[in-house]
Structures are given as structure tokens and as C-alpha cells.
Amino acid sequence: MIVEVDEFEVPTPHGPAVVHLEHASYCGGLLVLGHGAGGGIEAPDLLAAATSAPVPIAVARVLQPYRVAGRKAPPPAAQLDEAWACVLTELTERFPDTDQVHGGRSSGARVACRGAVAAEKRPVGVLALAFPLLAPARKDGTRPDRSPEIDAVSDAGIPVLAVSGDRDRFGVPPVAPHREVVTVRGDHSLKAKGPVREAIEPWIARFFPPLPQGLELD
Template sequence: MNRHELIQTPAGDARITWHRAKDPALVLALSHGAGGGVDARDLVALATALPPLGIDVALVEQPWRVAGKKVAPAPKTLDAGWRAVWPAVAERGLPVVAGGRSAGARVACRTAAELGAHAVLALSFPLHPPGKPEKSRAEELLGTGVPTLVVQGGNDPFGKPEEFPEGDHRLVEVPFADHGFAVPKRAPLTQDDALGVITDGVGPWLRALRE
């Protein structure tokens, strides 16, 4: 049974939904993007697939979502909320992988080194605003200082896989998928196939981190 936990932060209460493994070896803490919540298809797929592999998944709702607001606050406020949640996801003494989708991925990248994250999982990293490749956020991704896995849709307007710079990170492409990992009906893979690409890419990478 999933457990919900409210955490006080400087920006208001955040909420963790725990998806527990029977005998966990590490924790994956995942936050949402600026346009949605922890019910995003990729977050739900990972929260379902990873606990049987011995990985606790903590889905983190930022305070603005818990408060029912529709617009995400400034990056520094998102970072403050994430920092305040960190002790709760790390309290069992297991290695913690910081992760998130879109804006949540940026938060994980920006704070990984200072929080002592074991690694970073960046889902749909927004490399740049749509149509504005000159406004690159690559520095955040390249500066994590820890093993980093990017999972990116092949048709993501915030940055296609081929746009990503060389670096220490690994990249898994979800063919034909957009920023929300949705695939068009005409694509040669189904929506379930696309989610399988995500879980099949993330699961082995996380297991390797435990070795």
C-alpha cells in the first residue's frame, strides 16, 4: 500500500507518495514538471515497474501543486522545496537517486552535488524553450557531478536527442515521443511500447548503480 507523507518546506507543504520495494537497495526520488503532477505517464510507469526490482520510488509533489496552484514558481523556489524534502527521502540511509521530469529534472540536476545525490535521472530534460535553441540549459545537465541518465522523446520540442551536447551523461531515446512521452497513433510503436522503452532503460541503469 502506498504511503503519503507531508513535508514542511519554506514554500509550503510538499507531499511524498511512497512506492516501496520489499527489500530496497536504493531510493529514486522523482518530481513532476511545471505543467503537471506525479500522475504523469512516465512517473506512474516507473513507480509501478521499479519496486519489484528492489528500488523504492518517492514521487514528490512540489508545494505549489499541493496548494492547488496552476503556475509553477521561480526555479529558486522549486530548489528550496526539493532541498527541504531531501532528508525525508534519505532518512533510511540508502543511496538516493535524484530525478524528475522537465522542470523537475532541472531541479534534480541543479541540486545533485550539494545534496549528495547518488545519481540523476532526467526525464524530458528541457534543453531549451521550444523554438529557441540559443537559450540552452545544457550547463545544468553537464554540471551534475554524478552519473546521469537522460530519457528523451525523439520529437521533444524542448530538445531532441541529437541536440544534446557531448558529456558524461547517458541518453535513452523514446522514438517518436513528445515532451510528455506521448506517441502519435501513426507511430510504429504503441504508447505502452514507449513506456516500456523508459522502464527498460531506467531499470537496468539503476540496478547497475547498486553494484
């Protein structure tokens, strides 16, 4: 089965986002992934997630406008969310009858969680890689708690898989209703692609149907 690779821009109020899309003639689902704050779409855990489904799916890795423009520092959350929503609208038009799983790593996981609750077409699941439960310490030593962002997804009844390194300095989300948590050896970077993929495979397989009878992979 031939996999096609497309890269295209999506206009947003904050400049163009760039989508790297891989898909085959048969598409059993759509996985949309966002990157970390200062990183890109080639992060090891994103690449592991992109190959975790048991059937051919479309995988869209999304580069936010500020990274397209060459900046490392992310803008306010509202701008990230608006750009993400524009990308989701475009992808839903391209795959109108396809179940979607949204996700990302670190900052991208936060965006995916916030966007899942607000999306017009809600995802069937959310994949939170290295979700940063606690913000970096402020000057007074306090660390704001970001758990409401991931809790809102579970509260909405959307299944969540959180995959974190067991030495993640930003913390690990706890198990909750509609939320599974897997820790693998490593830190916030989640560089071990094999263990990350193994953690995702059984979870993501629930959302995408098996190949139609008579259709075989090359």
C-alpha cells in the same frame, strides 16, 4: 513481498510538499522523482521509472508546494530547489544508509539536476526524463540554453541518464562524459511507458545491489 504506500507532507518555506512513497520491507535503494511544470506525479514516464528497478526499492514521487496549493504555474527556480531540498532531507532521515537516485521529468528533471550538485547526500545517479534543453521562445525569438544545469551534474562526476522523445520540441541533451542519452519514439510528454521503462532498466540496475541470498520476491 508486501509493498507499503505512504503519503505525507513535508514542510518547506513555501508551503507543504506531498510525498507519495512506496516501499517494501526490503529496500535496495531510493528513487526520488519530481514532476513537470504543470503536471503531477501520475505522468506516464514517472510511473514507468517507478517500476524500472530490478530489485525492490523505495520510490518517492514528490508533489511541489505550488501544485499542492492548486497552482499550475511554477514559482522561481530557487523556491522549487528549496522545497526539493527539504524533501531530500526528510527522505534521507527515513533511509539514512540507502543509495539514492534523483530524477524527474521536464521541470522536475531540471530541479533534480540542480539539487544533485547541491545535495548534502549526493545521489549515485540522476535520471533526467524529457529534460528541456531549450526554453520556450521569447518574444525576440531567442531560446535560453539550459544545458549548464545538466552539464553541472556530469561535471561533478555523477552518472546521468537522459531519456527524451525523438520529437521533443525542447531538444535532446547530447551525450557527454558521465551522461548517457536514449531517445524513444514520442514527443515531450513521453507517454510510451514500455519504451521508457526499457530505456531506464539497464541503467538503474547498476546502482542497486541484487537481492540478498535466500531472499525471494513473492
